[in-house]
Amino acid sequence: MQIAPRPHRRPAGHRAAAPLVLVAVLLAPTGLALAQSPRPVPPPRGFRQGQLGRRRTPPPPVEVIEDPDVALVIDDEVIDRRRYGEALIREYGLRYLETYVRAHLVERRARALGVTVNPEAVEREAARRTERILARRYRGNRKAMQAALASLGLRPEDWERGLRRRVRQQLLTEAVVRADRDVSEPRLRKRYRELYGEAGIRRTVREIVFTTELWRSRLFPEEEYRKQLPEIERAAERKAQTLRKRLVAGEDFATLARAESDDPMAQRGGDYGAFWRRRYGPEVDRVIERTPIGEITPVLRTRRGFVIAQPYGEREGWSLHARHILLSTELRGKTSPELVAARRKAARDKAQQLLAALRDGADFAALAREHSDDLATRASGGDLGETKSGQLPAALETALLALEPGAVGGPVETPLGFHIVQLLDKRRRPELDERLVRMLLVSTEYLKVKQRRLGARLETLATERALEVVKRLGQGASAEQLARELSEDPNAQRTGGLLPLPLPPDTDPAIREAIAQLAPNDRIRTVKTRRGVHVLVLEDYEQASFEQARPRLIEEIRSKPVTPEEVETYLERLRRAAHVKRGPMG
Incomplete structure (x- = not known):
């Protein structure tokens, strides 16, 4: 039974974060700060959770007084700076502690090094940041920015004073860092x-x-390629038709593919073997399935260009059950031709020794558990399980098909190393029979066309x-x-x-x-x-x-x-x- 998810409920006071986000955007002096998500400041003590979030109108304007000893006047009650400061320390002191300590240490180090900040530099940087915020957030509308500040009870001059203070702190910190660099x-x-x-x-x-x-x-930039694409496609189709005529006339497919094809398998004569499906789309696959073995398909248009294919044979389908012992030739870290050759010789020699032991009657599974470098099959005595045609490396599959059940063969070399194999069972599976196909491509893709031109x-x-x-x-x-x-x-x-x-x-x-x-x-x-x-x-x-x-x-x-x-x-x-x-x- 599927359990329906419960509807999401926003916590009480969720809307309280909105003004704080706006403050962060307004006050952010750099692009980096704008990308950070500010933490919502908790409401003052004594407020019920969510009370701030229900306020949908800005606070009433606050009159500014120029008394250096007074922080606030609420009705007729004077709150001096010490009393207000103590309240702030109680509420936010621990949160601000590390910021203050760092700023204090920078100021102290600046005095020791004789480092100062030019007030004109502070003014220029503050003006630059103000213009950037104005352009990015308010599309140059200064009145809209002032209205946003006013909705939070801030005067533009107060905000600008705070910005200059932060800019000065940043410039001073950078100047101290430069002056304190190691010049020993x-x-x-x-x-x-x-x-x-x-x-x-x-x-x-x-x-x-x-x-x-x-x-x-x-x-040959890509813009030029796009302009010429219709002519490029016509030229590619003409070339593909010419190549098909040469193939029909009896030229060797593999030789022509090596010389003319843009396909990734060109250097292998375009030979995909049994793994040709889904290379150029389902329509190409269907045409290849209908084409008699040895015949040449028509020129087929695809997204990548024009394709010609030739089914040249058929691979029989088999189900194989086998075991193997892998003696790896892989090296990690820095290598050299000498190290690679020595590793390959040691693996081959050990494989020959194990093969001789097996022919003398040693147990295959026991030797696999002791000597195989294949961690996936070592514990099971090298058992590869049941595999279908095409699932094993071609050399390994060919060697197994040549054996009778119970027989041992090898060493067989693959990119992983040398394998000793034992066939446990094999069964003919006609439904797994697959055509062997060669392909030739005349590409209309940008880089391939560029390669042909240059x-x-x-x-x-x-x-x-x-x-x-x-x-x-x-x-x-x-x-x-x-x-x-x-x-x-x-x-x-x-x-x-x-x-x-x-x-x-x-x-x-x-x-x-x-x-x-x-x-x-x-x-x-x-x-x-x-x-x-x-x-x-x-x-x-x-x-x-x-x-x-x-x-x-x-x-x-x-x-x-x-x-x-x-x-x-x-x-x-x-x-x-x-x-x-x-x-x-x-």
Whole structure:
């Protein structure tokens, strides 16, 4: 019996969260804060749960008085700042404690380091954030934003004052983090070696890349492909019809598929064996089923292009029950041809030893439990259970079909290793008979069409484009501008081709070697790598000793942008080093 779910009931006071969410949106100074879900603040003590949620109108306006000693005046009763502060501490003190401690530690560290924040910088950043909130949340309607603030009893100037306070705290924290970065002698010397190398030379280089990777190349863009698609399809159909005529005339299917097909199995002569179903859709499958063995199907239109198929034989269906012992040839971690060869020889030799023991009368199941590397079947003595034709690797299935029940065979090599097999039972299953099929595809898919059009020409075209850029650079063109406009590397487009220092560990050795040879009188070099053709342009060349480079190194370390992760790590370190005691709260 299916139990119907109970209707969802919102807890009492659910609507109380709505104004709080609006406050969070209004006050959020960054895009990150806007994405966070604020926790609903519990109602003050003495209120029944849900009482705030029933209020559907904004609170009455609150008059602002300019008395620094007064927090509130309720009717004629004056609530001074101390009394109001004590109430806040009781209600929210523990919740605010860590925030206050962190802010206090930052202020204290700023005083120790002599770090300050420029008020003009605070004003600029606060204005920028205000405009961003105004644009994102209110579509530039300042009156709508002011009305939202007023509905919460807030004046725009009060909200802006709070925003400036938060901006100042963030800018101060980032300035303290930068000023407190490690610029010790070991750190600076390490940085000097990374940037200047043993020769004491620092090269600032820009890179423009023309790729030989088909999917990255800007040549023949997808927009152009879509415009030409009708003609592409007509040309593909004509080619498929021509290929079919050649097959009907007697050309070998496998040879023609290797030379002309865009199918993933082209290098195997288009041979899918018995696993051809659902490759190109049910209509293609039905045509293949109706085509006599040895005949060629008509040209068949599919979403991927035009297909020609040939059923060339039939695989008999069998049900097999067998056991095996696997001696694995797989290696984990770093390998080498020598290690692979040694592992393969050891597995083959052990398989031969076990096979000899079995022929001398050893128990197959006992040897499987002791020696097999197949964890799934080892405990059951290598029992593979009952399998149908096509479920086992082809080499293993062929070896089993050649055996009689009870016989042992092998070693049989598969990608997993060497197998010793024992056939327990086999039964002929005519209903499992399956056709063997070859397929040839003339694709109309974008990347396949692009491959046909560019193919081996891609490297030549990349080289020609690189030489044209070298010519333009020689005429005074900007390397940064050319990288943004022409480079086929996304990073180069974004950074104007500026290579990071130090170079990433995976930088191609040819690139490293070419950069090391750049000099003021030899500013431009072209390099070919597996990724494409690179134009390297020397933008700055500095030769300096460690002492000469020291001021620049310190400035670069301290001016590097601060990340949120770096801020969090720094604040945690400050907090762990501080010993905090608190008075009674709550």
